[in-house]
Amino acid sequence: MIADLKPYAEYKESGLPWLGQVPSHWSFGRIKTVLREADSRSPDGAGTLLSLTRVRGLIPHRDMTDKMHSAKTLVGYKRYSPGQIVMNRMQAWSGMFGAGAIDGLVSPDYAVFDILEGHAITLVLERLKSPDLVARFAVESRGIGSGFNRLYTDRFGSIRISLPPPAEQATIVRFLDWANGRLERTIRAKRKVIALLNEQKQAIIHRAVTRGLDPSVPLKTSGIPWLGDVPKHWEVRRLAHAIRLQTGFPFASAGFVQGESRTRLLRGINVTPSGLRWNTVVRWQRKPNDGLDEFALQIGDIALGMDRPIIGSGVRAATVQDTDTPSLLLQRVARLRPTNQLDARFLLLLLRGRLFADYIAPIFTGISVPHLSPEQIKGFKVPLPPLAEQQAIVSNLETETRVLDTAISQLGREIELLREYRTRLVADVVTGKLDVRVAAAQLPEEVEPDTIDDAAEEIDETELRDEEAAA
Secondary structure: OHHHOEOOOOEEEOOOOOOOEEEOOOEEEEHHHOEEEEOOEOOOOOOOEEEEEOOOEEEEHHHOOOOOOOOOOOOOOEEEOOOOEEEEHHHHHHOOEEOEOOOEEEOOOEEEEEEOOOOOHHHHHHHHOOHHHHHHHHHHOEOOOHHHOEOOHHHHHHOEEEEOOHHHHHHHHHHHHHHHHHHHHHHHHHHHHHHHHHHHHHHHHHHHHHHOOOOOOOEEEOOOOOOOEEEOOOEEEEHHHOEEEEEOEOOOHHHOEOOOOOEEEEOHHHEEOOEEOOOOOEEEOOOOOOOOHHHEOOOOOEEEEOEOOEEOOEEOEEEOOHHHOOEEEEOOEEEEEEOOOOOHHHHHHHHHOHHHHHHHHHHHOOOOOOEOOHHHHHOOEEEEOOHHHHHHHHHHHHHHOHHHHHHHHHHHHHHHHHHHHHHHHHHHHHOOOOEOHHHHHOOOOOOOOOOOOOOOHHHOHHHHHHOOOOO
8 A cells, every 4th residue: 555655646836945846735834833832831840851752752851761961950941731742942953853641841942832723743743853844944043063053933933834734634644653553563573573583692692601611511509599500610709809890970961062073971872782872972072180081981891871771672781892982981871891800792791691681680670760870780790700711602602693693683674674664654745745645545444553662662773863862
């Protein structure tokens, strides 16, 4: 059905080069005829703080992976109610618009809008994220450098927007719900296969790091329930004896700067199970004798996210590569620097494996937003083979898991392509490049949209780049 979609029969010129042609029966007016800014402020700061993410929209700030928030009070924060749309003024140029399901408070730097009667919130929201308008928002934003540009309401409201009639908006939303549902089910099926392959890989790794490579080696009791027996010649020690631990400095967000010459700050959001990612970056201007050298990362360090350390795709631990430096450690991220007793690659296997997950499971029982303390990290008891044996285990596992890694990578790429296709389809439909009216009329009576139900989805796989907190 999707493959059979065609353009509308008739179009008209918009008169704007960036917009081009629009369906002849669609309206063509300014955004202020669709949205009206609402500016209701909290006099006492009472309410749930909400933050804007690309994947899940407006969510409670406590559910964010990166919970950095410097304001001491929420007095004067803007009120938000379901049915409204929120714009992050500083990120409008990248399509940061969203809506939420609960009442709450948002940053004064957000803009909150009521949708005028006759318009569907889902359609309007997707239209605001479409490439033509996002490019226009970038042009109309004002400031110093893209990271500090703001799109103010007067310039935002004056931008032209094309929209279908109200009845057709409902038809388009119904079709998109159906199409998104089909694509999401396909993505979920592939993610389940990835999960199964990861389970198989973890089982291989777990046996190697707890029993070694020789199945006939004599064993001894470790004395730790979640570890079990280990080779007799291995040691079992607290991690504190084999690493030097450093947690991040509480850099004030007011001091963040832009510019490639400034030093990157490693936040929790940058630490993923597959490596460090710098899709969203904040920077700091270093000065001579600023006392920050102890927070500098070195190649080979292990970074560990301390807030929600385990997500859907694994433990948020990664090795610092040469491309990750220079950078400084920000609070809620730990740097683990192995001593000469511990191979860094072996340490990463321990952190990413079942041992660490089993260790922190009882610590986090009943905690809605898990957070590791430095003492809890140092208290992790690990099996320590001789250094040469650690290195042999790592080399063997790299060979043994290569096929699984290739399959997981391929499935991940297929998921990324499906997401790119979904983004393109939505953009083509809401901008009028494709007519879905006939296809929507052929859909079943009941079309239930699929929604992302994995709380970790916004920082899983390729969608890590999409999480933005601006509260």
